[in-house]
Amino acid sequence: MKSFSNICIFAGIITAATGALCLTEITLASVNIRTSISPTTVTSASGLPKKYTETVTSVGGDKISFDMVLIPGGEFLMGSSDNEAGRKDNEGPQHKVRLKPFYLCTTETTYELFWVYYEETVQRDRDKARKKVQDVDAITGPTPIYGDPTMGMGGGTKPAIGATWLNAMTFCRWLSKKTGKKYRLPTEAEWEYAARAGTETVYFFGNDSKQLSTYAWFEDNSEQATHEVAKKKPNPWGLYDMLGNVLEWVQDFYNPTAYAAAAKKSPVLNPKGPKQGKVHVARGGSWESGAEDLRCAARAFEEDFWRFQDPQDPKSKWWLPQMGFIGFRVARTAEAAESEPRK
Template sequence: MRRVFLLLLILLSIGVVNAFPLGYDNYKLIDAIPKGNIVDDRVYEDKVIRIEFDDFTGKYPQFTLRNISNTPLTILWDLCAFVDSTGRSQGVIRSNIPFLDRGKPVPPTLVIPRAFISEVMVPLDSIDYDGGWIVNNSIPKEAEQTLTIVLTVEQGGKQTTYMFTFESVMASRGVLVEGGTFTMGDTWGGGDSDERPTHKVTFTYDFYIGKYEVTFDEYDVFCEATSRDKPSDEGWGRGARPVINVSWWDAIAYCNWLSEKEKLPKAYDSDGNLLDKDGRITIDPSKVVGYRLPTEAEWEYAAKGGNKSEGYKYSGSDNVSDVAWYSSNSGSKTQEVGKKAPNELGLYDMSGNVWEWCSDWYGSYSSSAQTNPYNSTAGSYRVRRGGSWINSATFTRVAFRLYVSPSCTVYNLGFRICRTVP
């Protein structure tokens, strides 16, 4: 319930045109934590609103509500609920209710006319106690998950139920890249020798690629779930900044963990080979079902805008500052994902911020046309793409290539995830 308000507040905070507050019949949501961006601000008969938010890293949601009517308004906590994307319903409890009273009815809250109330909503199944409240927040930490809050109020003897649905649009959310043909390599001239010869590449399949680079928030959940040490953030902060100091092996372990979480076949074996849906080694990315790193060709195709490409030198613009954090504007550190302009497909930070691991071994180009390419020939280095906060603009060009040992961890190298459309 409190979360309903919270989310509502969130909506408010984002509000139509990112404006607060958001009004509903007899009350207004004045403020909310966490913050987010309204994806669709239309209000339907059941008051469904799509809200975009990143990982919620606080203890629990908070909201501020104001009774804007002339009569008292009662919040009926026992008729409020959270419903997650699996359809599982949880009751709610106010955070100031003693832990020992968790299973008892929650007294309603009376809000007098024109009064404000600040409240915390806690889903019942998300509470532990160890000398104090420990709340495992229920806001989805995965892409395309939803949370519906059922808010029931009573006024003048009449009960009204509102339903608010919020959609989680996480950093790992996939953007669809439709198959097609493009010219891979330096088509502008002046690039390095390993960007040539240019050659035609055709994809016979569609794939999803991360809208953003994987963030510390997302990667830290993986570390906690697998008892791994969390990588250093170099003192710059974690949250929505891209994860750094992760090796190629760390990146594919994250991909396999994400696949297992979603009950998908793993994309990699213990030697780093790609696997098909039956667990057999394959060199055809179209046969891989689970989450994985993009191939080098997939990465460049997506960075260039896929079948919507406008031919930019950087990912989304010919003006590097529009789309990239690099040596001249980064402040000598990573920046939160998604703060620069996206490219033609809606992908962020494919130029700059951090280098990104690709699946392939590094190798020389051939002039021959290729279909669904993936360099599986073992070597000493894996491909990394995109440039970073510490590099000059040259390194952030979409055709620029670099390589590094798969065991390397460094403060300007991260990754984004990819998945073949089934």
């Protein structure tokens, strides 16, 4: 069992959220939770739907849908306190962050949706599809997958696993072209803000790790495998699997001292992380993580061993063979949604 000293991310993509969504009030029975935002500090996104369903059509004509929920803008305290159990040095110092409203998928990206991308960029009309996702930096679509892409865990509405950060970013570009909307990965600050859902406790449901099994798949209950998204209870903002199931890529480069720099500018407005780096951050913990790595403040980042199982030389830029604990969730800028034509 691998141990991660940094984690806390994913939310999903294929299954519709079933819980009621409340953007300005949080009610959790029998749990004492301090809220870091209030109805008076939440930023209004005038005219935008609180939730919408996106649908894409596969090459074969199948329609795959996923839900996006509007995350209210506001201010929160990012990172962990000095006395939080399980805290790592890279989680501090705590600092204030202010964010504009944005959309986040209610689930992690599933294989159902990921295969539509894979078919269009690798298996069918490859050259034409790759041209669509080509950017000024000459990044094209992914190469074919080596071995079993599900790593024996199954596809369908289970989270897509093993994609590198570059692959996840390219998926977002493809999805943007496919839908006409500007999808992307969330920033690290957006991810933690959404995961906390207005709370300042260790987990979004409080401080008691014994309650984790109600909300997350992790080492105590996962049976060492991924699970279908949205099978556990969501957080107060209607996001599933933000803790556990799979780690989720975010936009930011990783820097262990990034928070120290941010604290000097607190409050930081819509941070996007370090401007450069060698590896990227992942959040939320996975099916093989312990309780301390599912804390909302826990941070993970790509490590060298993630690529050790790749038999190719040079190592693939697109896939992480046998790394069945990493996936991603998509976001969308609310301002971009306002400027896009309504269908």
